[in-house]
Amino acid sequence: MTSIDLAPRVAREDTAPADGPAADLQAAIYAAGAAALEAHALDPVLTETIRLRCAQYHGCRFCGSLRMKEALDSGFDEDVSAQIGRYATSDLDAATKAALRLTDAMIATPGHVDPEVIADVRAHLTDAQIAEVTFDILKWAMQKRHVSLRLEGVPWEGLAEMAFDADGGLVLGETRAVTSGLEPRAAL
Amino acid sequence: MPLDLQERTRLEELHPGALAAADDLDAAAWAAVDPELLGLCLTRVTQMLDVRPPRVPVALDPAKVAALPEFDRSDRFSPLERAALAFTEQFVVSVDAMSDADVQPLVAELGASGTWTFVSALCTVELIARLDAVTHATLAPGEDSAA
Numbered sequence: 572m573t574s575i576d577l578a579p580r581v582a583r584e585d586t587a588p589a590d591g592p593a594a595d596l597q598a599a600i601y602a603a604g605a606a607a608l609e610a611h612a613l614d615p616v617l618t619e620t621i622r623l624r625c626a627q628y629h630g631c632r633f634c635g636s637l638r639m640k641e642a643l644d645s646g647f648d649e650d651v652s653a654q655i656g657r658y659a660t661s662d663l664d665a666a667t668k669a670a671l672r673l674t675d676a677m678i679a680t681p682g683h684v685d686p687e688v689i690a691d692v693r694a695h696l697t698d699a700q701i702a703e704v705t706f707d708i709l710k711w712a713m714q715k716r717h718v719s720l721r722l723e724g725v726p727w728e729g730l731a732e733m734a735f736d737a738d739g740g741l742v743l744g745e746t747r748a749v750t751s752g753l754e755p756r757a758a759l
Numbered sequence: 760m761p762l763d764l765q766e767r768t769r770l771e772e773l774h775p776g777a778l779a780a781a782d783d784l785d786a787a788a789w790a791a792v793d794p795e796l797l798g799l800c801l802t803r804v805t806q807m808l809d810v811r812p813p814r815v816p817v818a819l820d821p822a823k824v825a826a827l828p829e830f831d832r833s834d835r836f837s838p839l840e841r842a843a844l845a846f847t848e849q850f851v852v853s854v855d856a857m858s859d860a861d862v863q864p865l866v867a868e869l870g871a872s873g874t875w876t877f878v879s880a881l882c883t884v885e886l887i888a889r890l891d892a893v894t895h896a897t898l899a900p901g902e903d904s905a906a
Contacts, residue, residue, distance in 0.1 A: 596883070600787075602783065603781055609776060716879055
C-alpha cells in the first residue's frame with residue numbers, strides 16, 4: 572500500500588458532529604461500547620487477545636499499537652500477542668483458541684459458522700462468555716470506520732497502554748518500545 | 760435487531776444492558792442517514808454475508824433489491840447509491856484494502872462529515888447483522904453450553 576493510501580481521507584474535525592442525529596449516533600456508539608465493557612465473563616487477557624485479533628483482521632494500526640493495562644496486569648505480554656496471528660498452532664489454551672475461532676467466524680463467515688467451530692465454542696466457553704465475545708467484537712470492530720477513512724494513524728512510537736474510564740472513554744498511558752516478554756512498565 | 764424473542768431474552772440474561780444499548784445504537788444509525796440508502800447497503804451486506812435478510816424501517820424498491828448484486832451494471836441506481844454500494848462491498852470484504860478510489864466517490868456525494876456519519880451508520884448495521892448471525896448460530900436458548 573502506498574503512503575498516499577494511508578493518508579486520512581477526511582479531516583478529523585469532520586468526525587465530531589456538534590448536534591443532531593449525527594451526534595446522537597456517535598454518542599450511541601460510545602454508549603454501546605461502554606455497555607459491552609460492563610461484562611466480565613471473559614478474563615482481561617482473553618479480552619485483549621480478542622481485541623488484537625480484531626485489530627489484525629481489520630488492519631487497525633491504532634488498535635494494534637495499544638495494550639490494555641488490565642490485561643498487562645493480568646499477564647498479557649508480547650509473547651501472547653505474537654501467537655494471536657497463528658493461534659491455531661500456538662500454545663494458547665483451548666478456551667482462547669475457541670474464542671478466537673468465534674472471533675474469526677463473526678468477522679469472516681457469520682452466515683456459515685462451521686458446526687465444528689460451534690461445538691468447540693460451546694465446549695470451552697459459557698454462554699455468557701460467548702455473548703461477551705460478540706458484543707466485544709461489536710465494540711472493537713467499530714474501528715473499521717477509522718480504517719476505511721484512514722483515521723487510524725498512530726501518533727506515537729511503539730506501544731501505548733490504555734484503559735477505559737467509567738463512561739467507556741479511552742484513557743491513554745505511557746508508551747514503550749516493543750519487546751517480547753514481561754518488562755517493567757511505568758504506571759498508567 | 761432481527762433476533763427472535765427467545766434469542767433476545769437469552770442475550771439480555773447473559774449480557775444485561777448490552778442488547779438495549781445495541782438497540783439504541785441501531786435506532787440512532789437509521790435516524791442519522793437516509794434510511795433507504797442505508798437499507799439498500801445493509802441488504803447488500805446481508806446478501807454478501809449470506810445471513811438473514813435485515814429488517815429495514817422503510818420500504819425498499821423490490822426491483823432495486825433484486826438488482827443489488829449487479830448494481831454497478833444497473834441503471835436503477837443513482838450516483839450516490841452506486842458510490843455507497845461500492846464502498847459497502849469493499850467495507851464488508853476488507854476494510855484495510857480499501858483504496859482512495861473506493862472512498863472518494865462517496866465523499867464527493869456526501870461531503871466529509873456526511874461520509875463519516877454514513878460510514879458510522881453502515882458499520883453499526885453491518886456489525887449488528889454479524890452479531891445477530893453468530894448469536895443465532897452459537898446460542899441455543901434455554902440450553903447452556905457445556906463449559
